[in-house]
Amino acid sequence: MSATPVRATTNRTRHRRPVARGKRRSSVLTVLVWVTVLYFIVPLLWLVLSTTKDNAGLFTSFGLWFGESFAFFDNLAALFRFQDGIFAQWLLNTVGYAVIGSVGAAALATMCGYALAKYRFRGSGLVFNVILGSIMVPLTALAIPTYLLFAAGNLTDTPLAIILPSLVSPFGVYLMRVYAADAVDDSLLEAARIDGAGEFRIFRTVALRLLGPGIVTVLLFQLVATWNNYFLPLIMLNTPSYFPVTVGLAHWQNAAAAGGGGQVLFSTVLTGSFVSIVPLMIAFLFLQRYWQSGLATGGVKG
Template identity: 65%
Template sequence: MTDLDTRAAVTIDTPNYRPPHGRRGRPRPYSASKRRSTLLTVLLWLCVLYFVLPLWWLFVSSTKDTSALFSTFGLWFGPDFSLWDNLVDLFTTRGGLFVRWIGNTVFYALTAAVGATLLSAMAGYAFAKFDFPGKKVLFSITLGAVMIPLTALALPTYLLFAQAGLTDTPWAIIVPSLVSPFGVYLMRVYAADAIDDSLLEAARVDGSGEFRTFWQVGFRLLGPGLVTVFLFSLVGTWNNYFLPLIMLNSSDLYPLTVGLAQIQAAASAGGGSQAAFSTVITGSLVTVIPLVIAFLFLQRYWQSGLSTGSVKG
């Protein structure tokens, strides 16, 4: 007896019988209200507040002068809107050196992000699509490097660059930032699923070399993954503080992170520890804005890059 005959017999014997999926075997409509969880909604709103409140405090504090910064409620505006005055003070401090720091940060971050993305793409492609002696050992070392904190490598890196005479130069910031073990791992996982082996074989049959195959076939299929690695490298270099602090001595080469800390340190050393608070906070707001814009502009590629490489089609 088939399943259809069994269902018909049950229907005859029990007139009130209903198929498990509703009438005529159709699935019941999805109800969002039945799946809604109050606890989950509350937790999500708490997460939103956790991430948004610091940005809101930063913006509100940038609109206050030094006196209002300590005499008014931190999450709301003061009696005077002093954002423009704070920006003028920021860009005129120490002869307008803040503009130089912005240029340095953009140069360091973009150069390191582009270089780290290209190196990670080539290394990840090689790990995913080639078989060579020591492949598993090298990839295991790469995974192990992800677990090593950057602060543990700062002193050995400084000693190597000091012997090479590269300290207090832009290369001292760019070259260490080109190495991204996590980027290599991410590109390896993404390339394994995003690039079909049949496409590579077809290119080789047509006489294409391995380097040309990578650039004209593989590289174009790695777009979302490339954007993901680019964003991680950009943010990591942009927010890097410890490496420039030990590598650079000239204030003309400082990035924004070290420059703002130096402004506050100079004010504290001069006895005016509160005088630079508004300037430093406004500088922090200006520092965050480019990263927010980059994430808003590239978030669709970033999201697809994280999901596509981890799910096999």
């Protein structure tokens, strides 16, 4: 009779120890997660709060709190009114460059990665190694050769000077090649060929459905890269009406900083920075649904 409580107590003791160790591990991970969250959230919080202040409030109030006056709507109106509302044109340019570049880059990377993963042809290994090596080349090192190439074709200071380089994504090709090698089973392709389907139809009806999460991943990477691109538009474009938001806001910032702030544009530039990231956040949250659902579906099938 007395052995039963002892055994129960012993069992309870055995069950407590792993829980305690698990709590210690989760505490460390929780601290790391919160540090990471603060690292990303604090600058965004500072930007949001700065858009609610006027130029004087930016320098007289605490950065992570509101100023004496709430000037967000005034800053917003000034943003779209300054220089005849050219910021709206910059925003439309950025959306056009990013959408065309990311969709085109995702399409080309998907086709190229799928071909390298599922077809065997002479020189495929060399092509893949060249693409892999090009990932290691910094984009700044390619800026001057790209400019000279486009200048020879009279394409500088045109939207094509931004769109065409954005269509090339070596990392996207590498990612889709690795993803397609595992996501698309060779037996499915063989079954489709036996049924009489052509290669393009197999790619369109079979492969694309399985490559969805990879396509969205490449799309997001290229969308962010093109949206935040600064150096290439800076050297390619001279006409302000072709500027993306990054270059346009940099010009305003330089005008504000020149001569001790001859043009007081600090609150306008900060408001423009905030407005410019809102479409990117919306696009990421919208595409993330398909990304996560595709990954979950692949995990269930696995």
